[in-house]
Amino acid sequence: MxxxxxxxxxxxxxxxxxxxxxxxxxxxxxxxxxxxxxxxxxxxxxxxxxxxxDSHAELMVRVARSIFEDVVATMTTARDAQAPDDPAAQIVASAAAFRTWALTNRHEFQLVFASATSTAPEDGSAPEPLVMTSLDACLPEESGVKLFGAFFSEIFGRLWVKYQFDIPADADLDPELLEVLRGEIKAPEVTDALGGPTPGAPTPGMIWMFERAWSRLYGTVTLEVFGHVHPAFISTGALFGATMLDIGRELSIEGEWPRLQAIARAQY
Structure with missing residues (x-):
């Protein structure tokens, strides 16, 4: 109780x-x-x-968590507007909702997604880093960064189960990269009937595909947020749409792009 x-x-x-x-x-x-x-x-x-x-750093972590919770709530609304058995539509709608949130909340986006450092503490000590260039990067876990990363990774796993897009085998990855990727895999909490990992459970190759897709999405949205591309590329959504199509080709959903593009544009 x-x-x-x-x-x-x-x-x-x-x-x-x-x-x-x-x-x-x-x-x-x-x-x-x-x-x-x-x-x-x-x-x-x-x-x-x-x-x-206790400190300015703790204040910023609390602010970051609140921001991440709002971002995830926004993306959840977009995801849940799509059919539960349509991960392609869910991931495109969620990504487009993330972009719209970022363009609408530039200062908050900068704090948790694009700041090299936080505001300097008033005691004169070195500023605490608040930067996220990867879905599983540098923010403290209590800031909510894991919540954000888990949202996309869950849909990504279901996307692979449905479309079975090609993922690199361990032998195809650079040994140093493979070691890093293996370190990102947590012990599975759920197994299938044969005792193996559940379908869509992460492999080094899948994590690499996920990180590459995220880096393209993140890079494009960051360029748009800070106005480092032609304004028309932003206002029309052309650059974002092209980026999502490029990602879609690697995830074997490019054949559905006309349908998915309409879903993305509904979030603009």
């Missing part, structure tokens, strides 16, 4: 929520997201705020 939070616990959680909400609003407005700035917005002193967060 789950214990009912006490009044003090509810009040403390409400303050945590307000801290994150205020920090995200400052971030969206392009303002300084320091402990001092957040405290001032809340009518508190910095020492009072430090009763809730």
């Amino acid at each position: 789950t214990a009912v939070p006490t009044r003090r616990e509810r009040q403390r959680q409400a303050t945590f929520d307000e801290i994150v909400d205020v920090a995200r609003r400052l971030l969206r407005d392009g303002e300084d997201v320091s402990v001092r700035a957040v405290a001032q917005e809340m009518g508190l002193t910095p020492p009072a705020l430090y009763r809730y967060v």
Whole structure:
């Protein structure tokens, strides 16, 4: 039986929520997201705020988790609008929803997906890294990065089960890369009737395909967010569409592109 939070616990959680909400609003407005700035917005002193967060780095991790939860919720809505047995439509709709979110929330995208460092802590110490160039990269796990990565990897596994696209065998991968990829594979929690991994369970080759697809999607969206391509490429969705078609060719879904393109455009 789950214990009912006490009044003090509810009040403390409400303050945590307000801290994150205020920090995200400052971030969206392009303002300084320091402990001092957040405290001032809340009518508190910095020492009072430090009763809730131990450091600026912890504040940024809480903000990052809130952002990731919102991104995943947005993508979940797009995914669930498609048939559950249509992973091609689900992954395209989710990717397009991610792009639209990124273009609409540029400052928040920059914080969790494209910042080399976070805002420098007020104590003068070195800034904590907040960067994600891979779905399983550098953010602390409690920031929510795993939640984001798991969302896409689950659909990707079902996509392979349905389309059986070619994936590199271990012998085809560079030995150093193979070692890295093997390190990314966790022990399977579920096995099939013969005791083997479930269909669509990750292999080094599958993880490599996944990372390559993600790098193309991430790279294209990042270029669009920061306006490093022609504005018409962004407004028409032409660059994103071409990128998704390139990915689709490797995943054996290019034959369905007219249908999938319409699904993607519905998210623009």
